[in-house]
Amino acid sequence: MTTERYNPRTAEPKWQKAWAEAKLFETQTDAAGEKYYVLEMFPYPSGRIHMGHVRNYALGDVVARYKRAKGFNVLHPMGWDAFGMPAENAAMQNKVHPAKWTYENIDAMRTQLKSMGLSLDWSREFATCDVDYYHRQQMLFLDMLDKGLAYRKKSKVNWDPVDMTVLANEQVIDGKGWRSGADVEQRELVQWFFKITDFADDLAAALDALPNWPEKVRLMQRNWIGKSEGLMLRWALETATAPEGQREVTVFTTRPDTLFGASFIAVAADHPLAQKAAENNPDLQAFIAECRRTGTSAEALEKAEKKGFATGIEAVHPFDPEWRVPVYVANFVLMEYGTGAVFGCPAHDQRDLDFARKYGLPVKPVVLPPHEDPVAFSVGNEAFTDDGTIYNSGFLDGKTPDEAFEAVAERLEATDLFGAPQAERRVNYRLRDWGISRQRYWGCPIPVLHCESCGVVPEARENLPVKLPDDIDFEKPGNPLDRHATWRKAICPRCGGDASRETDTMDTFVDSSWYFARFTAPRADEPTDPQAANAWLPVDQYIGGIEHAILHLLYSRFFVRAMRKCGHLDLDEPFKGLFTQGMVVHETYRDGREWVPPVDVRFEEAEGARRAIRISSGQPIEIGGIEKMSKSKKNVVDPDDIIGSYGADTARWFVLSDSPPDRDVIWTEAGVEGAHRFVQRLWRLVTETAPKLRDAPSSASGGEDDEALTIRKAAHRTVAGVGEDIERLGFNKAIARVHELVNQLAAAFAKLDAGSPPARLAAAREALSMLVRAIAPMMPHLAESAWEAIGEDGLVAAAPWPTVDDTLLSDDTVTLPVQINGKKRGDLTVPAEAGKADIEQATLALDFVVAALDGKTPKRLVVVPGRIVNVVV
């Protein structure tokens, strides 16, 4: 008998239409069932979806469809993270308006996403560049300004002196502007900030209340916030060496216990003391200027060679008025952290040690490692940073570092310096306030005015939205809003006088920090409908890339706190469950210096070696490493091509099956073909078996037929396992189970005919129906076609998850591996309820055990019921 091959090109659009017409995925807040909000990180509309999107949205869709089948009221929306630099780059390169470019990209990508057959509620769709959306974001900004959560301060940017524009970190390459090639400078601008540090303590503490987050993400966030308890410590400056008007410097230290090992003080290049000292010192000015050419990213600063400049200024040691410590300006001290000044104790900090060795500064150990001789111990090129006993430290000698910390704090809190305590305890955070100002066009305008008489004034709520002007040009670099002829002109809502608009727009991270809340009431006049937000939030399962582990997630957590303060919702945390997926990676190919896309490559197998041939030239080319799919390396596979030739189900099945979802998946053509073969195999199994089951009884309970029982056990066990795997997001394991079941059913069904015992036919029908429902979350289109072919009613997308009969999950007997001295030597089959003593007895009767013992008694007999037996001879 021949059956027709399954044709996804006709089946997939048909079922997508059927779902849309049934409005199956349009969610009502008050519908029956417990709420479940599943969300994947929304995409940036770059123009085409890539395989990372396919993976991300396939993962989320399995969860959404599964939860729906389990009876939950599922919210599964989609939108667009649509502001950002690529639209401006496109505008400059292709002379296309960022809005036009963005909305055309959205249209193209929406079509692509729809071809994946995702169970999304498209009625809630929005883009962050919609005026409707950024209007509400401006409302939020005003509320936050009102609550003191937004403020202005000076901050540094990367400045390109040739293009006269601010550069993003990614636009700075080796300290030079990406277009101009000019040396980038640091420049200070007054910019807008969100006061995320107000919540630093809570953001760190509340991580403990997120058990469904990966531990690694919580750890990364905790480290990012970086809470540390230390001392603000004031050092007097030796008057003769200090610049005029400067008599002290304050450092922040977490190691006051090592104060007697202090060998230098280092201040940031932007520290007031450095500035002051440079006034009459051209060499220092040059050094500070050099520091400013490093760019603003922490990475660049940390990787730069550690350098210092001796200012000639000396500080007086707090515990010894005769002891002088030199003050350096150093490029590794950050003005943003602590006080912008540190004291260095080289013996117990690696960076300080490197610095001291470089500049010939003393290295005096003050913490003695356990079991070391105080006379003999010295520090070479490795600092001792562990616990020990304080020595060489006067009144601290013999204390532990913790005790010494306390002793120093107590004494210096009570010591007067220029009329104030010399030290003060302080909890410090690494976390800095969130700078949201961007000197760009394609972002949400900050709704603020600068009035000549009133200063900085928030735009009146009724004047919102502050819309982006459409008539802009990208002929010149820099911010088009800044040079727009009329847009800046405004009336001050306070005094009615002339004012000019703020031309900074918001960081696009702001847009993505509350979109999940907007989805709960996407057309509300206010930013949220608090009732809907509180009903749906938190997001039960949030899924996205690990690259967002810190910033996006931390900002969203901050926003929920800020929005609660402003009354927009009542919520502790935005994302109850978080899952970070791995990337989609692919081999790279290069022809000399040129990267070659996979579609232009074919392979030859010669003498066991795999060779790549460039199709367009017929020449052999080099096979490179397996790397993240990227435009620059051209190692991309277009999902459209895959869906066009194999169908969405094949693409979904492949990205779900090959790797655990939190790890990278390597896209291979062979893997996709394998997935497609399985699609056809399943279809064949269904269409070849269905006719045999026309007269099968509808209920399958028959235990009188062994074969029927075997089929039923297999089906029920698989469904139980697949359900558990999906709950744990172990999709690759769920798929392995489906493969096993199909292997088993194919063998059993081949032997079936109309004359088979009714119980067996009934078991087969039940198994087939369960199988189809089990694959439906992963291959929804094929499942619908199969559902129809086996004669079930309605849409499988609306069918409940199969009920598992628990009595079919256990066996009467268990087979235990038997080890001798930890190596497996055989098996032992015992009744499932056998106790330890029964197993011991049975083990000692086994042939190979008797032989191994050779008449002796075992040294030890380890029996773990249900697991293993180990005989120690």
Place this chain on the structure above:
RNA sequence: GCGGGUGUGGCGGAAUCGGUAGACGCGCCGGACUCAAAAUCCGGUUCUGGUGACAGAGUGUCGGUUCGAGUCCGACCACCCGCACCA
């Protein structure tokens, strides 16, 4: 540089609580069907030695704890992600 992660056959991976290492898939090899091919079906496939039963080795490297370690502990190596203006 700092923070976080990963490492198991030819390849992707499985092993849920310290208990049979290699489920399942890909690839490869052999067979069936076919005039032939494709498709499909069946069998085999960690490595080494052996015709074979079997024996030994084996989870990045080195060491440790344990009756038993892929799993726990210590040191190291390689690769990947993030580092506040890419999204």
